[in-house]
Amino acid sequence: MAVRAEPFVLNMGPVHPSTHGVFRMRATLDGEVVVDIEPVFGYLHRGIEKLAEQRTYNSIVPLTDRLDYISSMSNNFAYCLAVEKLADIKVPERAEYIRVIMAELQRVASLLIAVGSFLNDCGAYFTPFLYMFRERERIVDLFEMVSGQRLTYNYMRVGGVSQDLPEEFMPALRKFMDMMPRFMDEYDRLLMQNEILIARSRGVGILTKEQAINSSASGPVLRASGVNWDIRKADPYSVYDRFDFDVPVQESGDCYDRYRQRVEEMRQSLRIIRQAMEQLPSGPVRAEVPHLVRPPVGEAYAKLECPKGELGFYLVSDNSIAPYRCHIRPPSLINLTALRDMVRGWKIADLIIIFGSIDITVGEIDR
Amino acid sequence: MTVALSGKEVATKIEEKFSGSVVESSPENLVVKSDNLLDVARFLKETEGLDFDYLNFVTAVDYYDHFEVAYLLSSLEHNHSLMVKARCYDRENPALPSVVSVWQSADFQEREIYDLFGINFEGHPNMKRIFLWDGFEGHPLRKDYL
Numbered sequence: 319m320a321v322r323a324e325p326f327v328l329n330m331g332p333v334h335p336s337t338h339g340v341f342r343m344r345a346t347l348d349g350e351v352v353v354d355i356e357p358v359f360g361y362l363h364r365g366i367e368k369l370a371e372q373r374t375y376n377s378i379v380p381l382t383d384r385l386d387y388i389s390s391m392s393n394n395f396a397y398c399l400a401v402e403k404l405a406d407i408k409v410p411e412r413a414e415y416i417r418v419i420m421a422e423l424q425r426v427a428s429l430l431i432a433v434g435s436f437l438n439d440c441g442a443y444f445t446p447f448l449y450m451f452r453e454r455e456r457i458v459d460l461f462e463m464v465s466g467q468r469l470t471y472n473y474m475r476v477g478g479v480s481q482d483l484p485e486e487f488m489p490a491l492r493k494f495m496d497m498m499p500r501f502m503d504e505y506d507r508l509l510m511q512n513e514i515l516i517a518r519s520r521g522v523g524i525l526t527k528e529q530a531i532n533s534s535a536s537g538p539v540l541r542a543s544g545v546n547w548d549i550r551k552a553d554p555y556s557v558y559d560r561f562d563f564d565v566p567v568q569e570s571g572d573c574y575d576r577y578r579q580r581v582e583e584m585r586q587s588l589r590i591i592r593q594a595m596e597q598l599p600s601g602p603v604r605a606e607v608p609h610l611v612r613p614p615v616g617e618a619y620a621k622l623e624c625p626k627g628e629l630g631f632y633l634v635s636d637n638s639i640a641p642y643r644c645h646i647r648p649p650s651l652i653n654l655t656a657l658r659d660m661v662r663g664w665k666i667a668d669l670i671i672i673f674g675s676i677d678i679t680v681g682e683i684d685r
Numbered sequence: 686m687t688v689a690l691s692g693k694e695v696a697t698k699i700e701e702k703f704s705g706s707v708v709e710s711s712p713e714n715l716v717v718k719s720d721n722l723l724d725v726a727r728f729l730k731e732t733e734g735l736d737f738d739y740l741n742f743v744t745a746v747d748y749y750d751h752f753e754v755a756y757l758l759s760s761l762e763h764n765h766s767l768m769v770k771a772r773c774y775d776r777e778n779p780a781l782p783s784v785v786s787v788w789q790s791a792d793f794q795e796r797e798i799y800d801l802f803g804i805n806f807e808g809h810p811n812m813k814r815i816f817l818w819d820g821f822e823g824h825p826l827r828k829d830y831l
Contacts, residue, residue: 359793360816367801368825531738531761534790547761553687619757619768621741632755634746645744651797652742655790684816 325353328666332361338435339680343673350665355658359651362684370644375401375611376476378644383470385646386682388431391424391461392624394474399555400620400631401476405613412601413478414557418594419491420461420473421622422587426498427457428625429538429580429587432677436577437509439674440518446509453501456494463487476611478604491595498588505581519573523660523672526571533656536649537627539676542579543571549623561593573675580677610639626650626677646685650678688765689713695735695767699725714755714768722771723782723808729758729769730787736760737767740788743795745802747828752779752804773804783809801826 331342340361346354366385370378382393395417402409409417434450458468463484465473473480509515525535530543540547548565550558566582568575613635621630627649634643653676661669692715696707699717706721717725729737737758745754751774759766773779783806784791795806796815803824806812814821823830 360818363816365825529789532789533792534740534788545761552764619741628741630742632742632744632757643744643746645742647742651793652790655792 323348331358338674338678341678341680341683343669345666345669347666350667352661352664352666352669355661355669357654357657359680359683362680364685366685367644367646370641372640374609374639375405375613375641376607376609378641379475380470380472383472384681385648385685386428386624386626386629386650386679387469388679389424389428389625390469390471391420391473392428392622392629394471395421395556396620396622396624396629397631398474398476399622400618400633401611401613403620404616404618404633404635405476405611407477407605407607407611409478409556409605410602411557411599412482413603413605415594415598416479416483416603417474418556418558418561419591419598420464420479422591422594423457423460425587425625426584427454429584430454432538432625433505433577433580436573436671436674436677437515439670440515442509442515446505449501449505449508453498456497460487460490460494463490475604475607477607478602480604482603488595491591495588495592495595499585502581502585502588510578510581515577516574519577519671519675521570522573522668523664523675524570524572525656525660529656529659530571533659534652535627535656536653537623537625538576538579538583539627539653539656541566542568542575544569549621549628553621555620555622558590560597561590563589573671576675576677612637612639621647624649626679626682627653646682648682648685650676650680651683654678654683686764687759688763690765690767692767695729698732698735699728702728708772714770716753716770716772719771719773719781723784723787725769726756726784726787729767734763735767736762738762740784740790741766743784743791743798745798745804745826747802747826749828750774752802754781754798754804756784778805779803780805780807782807783812785809800824803827 326347328345332340342358344356366381382397383390385393430450434447437446462468465471525543527544530540546567563586568579615637617634619632621628630647632645633641636642661672691712692710696710696715706718708716737760739759739761741757743756751772754771756769798804800814
């Protein structure tokens with residue numbers, strides 16, 4: 319007698335250790351094999367785009383902190399770039415360099431979490447994660463010095479940054495920069511050649527180049543699939559054209575490549591920070607910006623290479639003190655478009671790893 | 686640097702193939718008639734020299750008398766970009782053709798627009814609310830929703 323097998327629907331989440339936030343997946347399984355998945359969003363929807371329509375341009379900055387809350391600096395940066403483009407505001411040199419230092423420190427901090435939680439999903443439960451958090455802690459200490467906050471920094475302003483670096487910042491940053499490469503080597507020795515990690519992630523969840531482009535993947539996910547596209551190089555913003563750095567690119571687009579891509583990007587970020595520290599000019603840190611910014615009628619889109627990919631703000635102005643429309647292009651949401659193609663045919667345990675390798679933050683998906 | 690292509694120049698290329706499909710064009714963007722949107726999208730993606738293979742984002746703006754849906758397209762090969770727009774004037778049942786068959790990335794974003802603006806994308810494989818629950822009344826990002 320033939321065994322009749324019916325697909326089985328498994329609900330993962332909204333709160334599940336592997337879902338990186340309040341996020342739910344409905345997985346249709348055939349035995350242990352994933353036939354289809356449907357991501358379900360909305361548990362953290364706060365209507366930030368609607369809220370932004372009722373706030374002045376300057377007071378939207380704290381809202382952006384709450385998007386991708388583990389890389390708030392990048393969100394501040396992207397939003398300020400968009401307003402500056404819309405209202406044609408010139409940012410002082412020193413502020414540009416401070417922004418770059420902050421954005422790159424944020425990238426390292428965010429990628430550390432991405433790598434740590436990916437290893438967590440692979441089953442290296444919390445040991446590597448705690449190592450990564452040890453270093454992230456130092457970056458958070460640096461951010462606390464400049465902004466007084468440890469998660470939602472609210473440091474950047476339209477036209478610059480809120481205040482100059484305190485005296486103790488540069489020595490602390492120098493100390494961090496001396497230590498960090500050693501830690502990076504430590505991760506490599508510990509993990510890069512780890513047999514279990516390679517067995518679990520090599521060849522798993524392949525995202526081809528064509529699929530990655532067609533589903534508008536961005537950031538490490540896109541580059542791990544072999545597309546050499548980094549907004550810092552392709553469309554340089556701020557002062558990124560003054561730094562010498564490489565864009566690492568992988569070939570196969572599997573989970574291991576996405577992991578490696580992130581580790582290599584951290585090294586490049588450190589290179590940029592080092593150069594920015596050397597070139598840091600003196601001067602004012604904020605342009606003369608009126609309390610109520612009134613950009614001319616029009617629209618602007620500014621995009622930025624945030625740790626997860628292309629973060630963009632599309633602002634429409636009607637010459638009032640609040641944006642007529644503020645759209646946020648969330649890299650986490652758009653990177654998830656390809657998830658379905660990546661997991662089909664893999665086992666349920668691989669689903670966790672593939673999902674972890676995309677690196678999402680729910681605050682940004684739901685907004 | 687990413688070069689923003691002139692909407693006027695691209696509009697003449699589109700007009701050669703699909704005459705009457707461009708409603709208006711400016712150096713910054715071009716507005717396409719909603720009936721021709723899918724054909725134009727495919728044309729922009731497949732024409733040599735344009736090769737808009739990457740859809741940066743899709744979003745909508747409510748202007749009271751019409752909705753404007755904006756598509757920012759890029760070509761990773763040529764490093765250029767173009768903003769294409771489409772309008773719908775029907776406030777009760779606004780609809781546009783879905784571009785998911787051209788760029789898969791429109792999938793969640795069109796659902797988001799449906800959820801928050803109520804614009805129906807015809808031909809979308811899974812047109813339902815994405816953030817709000819099914820029984821939710823109204824579309825919050827419309828200007829008349831308070």
